[in-house]
Amino acid sequence: MNNLAIYTKELTRLYKTRALRKKERVVQALAGVDLTVNRGELFGLLGPNGAGKTTLIKILTTLLSPTSGEAFVLGLDVMRDYRRIRPLINMVAGGEYTGYGLLTVRENLWMFGQFYGLDLKTTLNRIDELLRVVNLSDKANTKISNLSTGMRQKMNFVRGFLTDPQVIFLDEPTLGLDVGAARDVRRHIKDWTHQSGKTTLLTTHYMAEADELCDRVAIIDKGSVLACDSPAALKHQYQQGAIFDIRLSGQPSPSELDHIKETQGVKSLTSALQDGQTELRITLDQESAIGPVVSSLTANDVSILKLSKCEPTLEDVFVGLVGRGLGDEGEDRDGNEE
Numbered sequence: 244m245n246n247l248a249i250y251t252k253e254l255t256r257l258y259k260t261r262a263l264r265k266k267e268r269v270v271q272a273l274a275g276v277d278l279t280v281n282r283g284e285l286f287g288l289l290g291p292n293g294a295g296k297t298t299l300i301k302i303l304t305t306l307l308s309p310t311s312g313e314a315f316v317l318g319l320d321v322m323r324d325y326r327r328i329r330p331l332i333n334m335v336a337g338g339e340y341t342g343y344g345l346l347t348v349r350e351n352l353w354m355f356g357q358f359y360g361l362d363l364k365t366t367l368n369r370i371d372e373l374l375r376v377v378n379l380s381d382k383a384n385t386k387i388s389n390l391s392t393g394m395r396q397k398m399n400f401v402r403g404f405l406t407d408p409q410v411i412f413l414d415e416p417t418l419g420l421d422v423g424a425a426r427d428v429r430r431h432i433k434d435w436t437h438q439s440g441k442t443t444l445l446t447t448h449y450m451a452e453a454d455e456l457c458d459r460v461a462i463i464d465k466g467s468v469l470a471c472d473s474p475a476a477l478k479h480q481y482q483q484g485a486i487f488d489i490r491l492s493g494q495p496s497p498s499e500l501d502h503i504k505e506t507q508g509v510k511s512l513t514s515a516l517q518d519g520q521t522e523l524r525i526t527l528d529q530e531s532a533i534g535p536v537v538s539s540l541t542a543n544d545v546s547i548l549k550l551s552k553c554e555p556t557l558e559d560v561f562v563g564l565v566g567r568g569l570g571d572e573g574e575d576r577d578g579n580e581e
């Protein structure tokens with residue numbers, strides 16, 4: 244266990260809440276999570292809202308106690324050895340509001356460096372270097388109360404890497420960043436982890452982000468890990484049959500779509516209307532089932548503009564495991580009546 248960056252065994256966390264004049268409710272945010280993350284790994288937790296990702300990160304960063312089970316970071320127990328863990332790790336959460344508004348970006352970052360006992364020269368060098376990474380150098384002397392949301396997020400990102408931690412926890416690191424900034428941040432996460440041999444655990448809703456960045460991904464839903472492997476292995480393992488994207492002129496009627504869904508060999512079908520054209524994504528038991536689908540489509544009053552076979556994405560893996568898309572609402576786990 245000492246050679247692992249993160250190890251959890253049957254980790255469980257319940258939250259008890261009581262609204263005014265209502266019975267106490269218990270939410271199971273983590274339901275027996277077993278996880279191992281190797282040192283030097285870039286590991287992703289992928290799951291919908293409320294899956295338990297932040298709860299897991301809070302326990303691993305010693306901010307929250309587990310209800311039961313075990314959790315170790317760098318071989319240290321999060322409950323017993325939290326004082327030894329804290330100097331070795333750092334955490335950035337998307338949308339967090341840290342720092343003093345009256346201090347400038349550089350002053351705030353220097354202050355955080357002081358909390359970790361960094362020497363002045365190292366601190367200032369790293370601040371300059373990291374501000375360049377996120378393209379924020381021109382705001383170094385701006386008070387942080389005058390930053391936009393995205394700029395603040397960039398500063399938080401710098402704060403996380405400033406201490407060059409052994410393990411960094413990033414809870415939705417690209418939240419609120421524009422496309423270019425998100426790309427810079429992703430590139431830095433990848434380079435830092437792979438060049439330094441240190442460990443990154445990040446959470447994200449973005450399938451493409453998890454796919455592009457992570458050495459391994461745990462798909463988590465309702466407090467449980469449903470699958471854990473490299474993105475390529477996950478896609479391979481859950482690749483059943485064949486997936487086709489079909490673009491149609493016009494819009495098939497609901498009954499026509501139902502008819503296609505019932506065609507032998509069709510496992511699932513999603514459709515979306517875009518610019519007067521229809522995009523279908525069809526999962527088949529086997530590739531040959533595409534023949535009857537094409538026949539029934541062309542028998543109707545639509546023509547096929549494009550038909551392509553696709554590689555499965557992590558989204559397809561997620562739908563296969565959970566039975567719904569990542570963006571779709573799950574059932575309410577805490578019995579909320581509102």
Ligand SMILES: Nc1ncnc2c1ncn2[C@@H]1O[C@H](COP(=O)(O)OP(=O)(O)OP(=O)(O)O)[C@@H](O)[C@H]1O
Pocket residue numbers: 258259260270271272290291292293294295296297298299576577
């Ligand atoms: N402080 C709290 N008190 C009560 N319930 C909580 C608390 N924090 C989280 N929960 C509940 O625990 C469950 C897991 O929440 P968590 O924040 O860990 O999810 P998440 O995967 O980070 O979601 P998101 O993608 O929205 O950030 C949810 O049902 C949530 O309502």
Ligand SMILES: [Mg+2]
Pocket residue numbers: 296297298414
């Ligand atoms: Mg969260």
